[in-house]
Amino acid sequence: MIKAISSLRKTLVLPLHLHIRTLQTFAKYNAQAASALREERKTPLYQNGDDEYVDLDWDNLGFGLTPADYMYVMKCSKVGEFTQGELSPYGNIQLSPSAGVLNYGQAIYEGTKAYRKENGKLLLFRPDHNALRMKLGAERMLMPSPSVDQFVNAIKQTALANKRWVPPSGKGTLYIRPLLMGSGPILGLGPAPEYTFIVYASPVGNYFKEGMAALNLYVEEEYVRAAPGGAGGVKSITNYAPVLKALSRAKSQGFSDVLYLDSVKKKYLEEASSCNVFVVKGRTISTPATNGTILEGITRKSVMEIASDQGYQVVEKAVHVDEVMDADEVFCTGTAVVVAPVGTITYQDKRVEYKTRDESVCQKLRSVLVGIQTGLIEDNKGWVTNIN
Template sequence: MIRRSFCLGNLIQSLRVASPLSKLGAYCGLTSQAASSLQQVCEPSAHSNAGYEEYADVDWDNLGFGLMPTDYMYITKGTKDGLFEEGQLSRYGNIELSPSAGVLNYGQGLFEGTKAIRKEDGRLLLFRPDQNAIRMKIGAERMCMSSPSVDQFVDAVKQTALANNRWVPPPGKGSLYLRPLLMGSGPILGLAPAPEYTFLVYASPVGNYFKEGVAPLNLYVEDEFHRTSRGGAGGVKTITNYAPVLKALGRAKSRGFSDVLYLDSVNKKYIEEVSSCNIFIVKDDTISTPATNGTILEGVTRKSIIEIARALGYQVEERSIPVEELIDANEVFGTGTAVCVAQVGSITHQGKRVEYKTGDRSVCRELFSTLVGIQRGLIEDKMGWTVEID
């Protein structure tokens, strides 16, 4: 199969791409002059703070993925009839909940994750926030919750990002991670939907999700514990999906692994998800990822990577993937809002370790560069994915 090369240069300063930027394909729609500008942007620059000067006092070069409280959060309340008040910005801080709140007693809660990224001119971009809003509405229906409209969700994210503008890292230094939360805040004793719901959005500046940074991940295939089961709520972003993985995740990390790759709970032979992200495997020019059949979260980054890969000329398959296929894969990578597109260097299953291709010439790096280029406004967004905050 003939493909064009769309490598856009490593958007992380320590890496370089071998292929010429002047040979970008039609998907990107960039001229040689624009490509040259892009290369300059990717190099360390004394003007990395261009367009915005009032930054918070943060060591932007050493951001991890830990909570760094910012100035403001957005909050509103709604009823079980689905009517939400006009939201308000308030100072970031603790909230008050009844001891019998539905979220505390029965785990009636959902969360989302999206990012605000600063362009070179200082303006802020969001990436497909409407998809997060739609996913929250689908999840709310599954969890018998009221949810804000798509417009209110997106507006809340915009307001929160703007109010915390000084916490958005300089271009290329990270992003402002925005965490929308929907919870059953009303008091309830018997098992039933809560009578009141709270929707809030808070934010924190972040860098790389994994402590390895951009280094390839080492995953462990879990045989004993399962992330979710058929007929459960694994396909929505409910809070109840996450605490159960902590046991397996903690055990894997204590053994030196980055994260856990789970198998399906019925056959115990098909790969599903990593604790923190969706999973993809590459064999020649075919990219495969587990189909979302109710047990796997339909990630926004997952969806975007599938569309980008197809535009780049790859064949993409969504299907059941037996764990044995990991042995013959050329590459493996994970996708998610927090992790972006993360290369996997090795996977260990039943004592056997398999290593994969990584580096600048990998399919993963090509997809990563294209995605992040769009998110940062360095590549023309022909998909209409980015939303500029006025």
């Protein structure tokens, strides 16, 4: 009996050793394969002169997610100090189900771009202003934030590490998304105990499917984007999901985007779903004042300065919807949309068409802005940062 049991034990144990060895071998080859894939992803797929590019259809870039190779990650300790950040391959992150961002929406983000000059060098546009805006937003959401130097350094590292994903000059840009979130676990309502700052990137073309064609906007009267005392003036993630229903409804009816009105009287223009709005009448350009419900766009601020330099009277004020319907031109601004002409606005049962010709105010301002951003026009304002 003892011999039989011993024999049976050997029979059972041997396959187990073989099974473990097989798993170890599989794990080894799996790791090697993963490493090879990472190395392959780092290897340029083709070269254009002395510069390296990924193999993309640059002429047909939309505004979709095409993750670049690397992202930048920096953690914040419980005492509010950010550790030294580092680059890592773009990929999923781990979060506790009770993370503050998942349960209470404690997060803000920024949007900026890397531009490629005709000589292949990379430029950033006013990244320090993105850093300052994130700092203000973090204060509103009771979060620690990276310093301006930490923020700008993270943007630079992300852009350089993903240089081969920056489209050729005139073909698009590398959109860079800095995200600050409460990643620490928490059950009761309160600020998260820990925070994570992530920067990732994607090559993009025009934000709207219309490309450079004029937009058709719909004035929304049922839903509002933000209310006084809320967080509409910062780039909180909580500002964006609530606009999806109105935006989806408008798009289903053939509109490009929605224009929101104030939450009190519903008679004064605020902004579109993801961009600021400007109204042109003669030599006067008006835009809704930033009173806590409207995001202070960096492109908005830049366009206002360019317009003033060109002799236009730029006014920040409460813009009544009737003024919009009586305007000569309307255009939108934002990091993603740049400067986009509006062709029509529909309000109640009235539809108004606007000037969108090549010599329009919108096109003149866009030409100067893009020229500065891409190095085609000399930057005498200190807006552009060369990073290589």
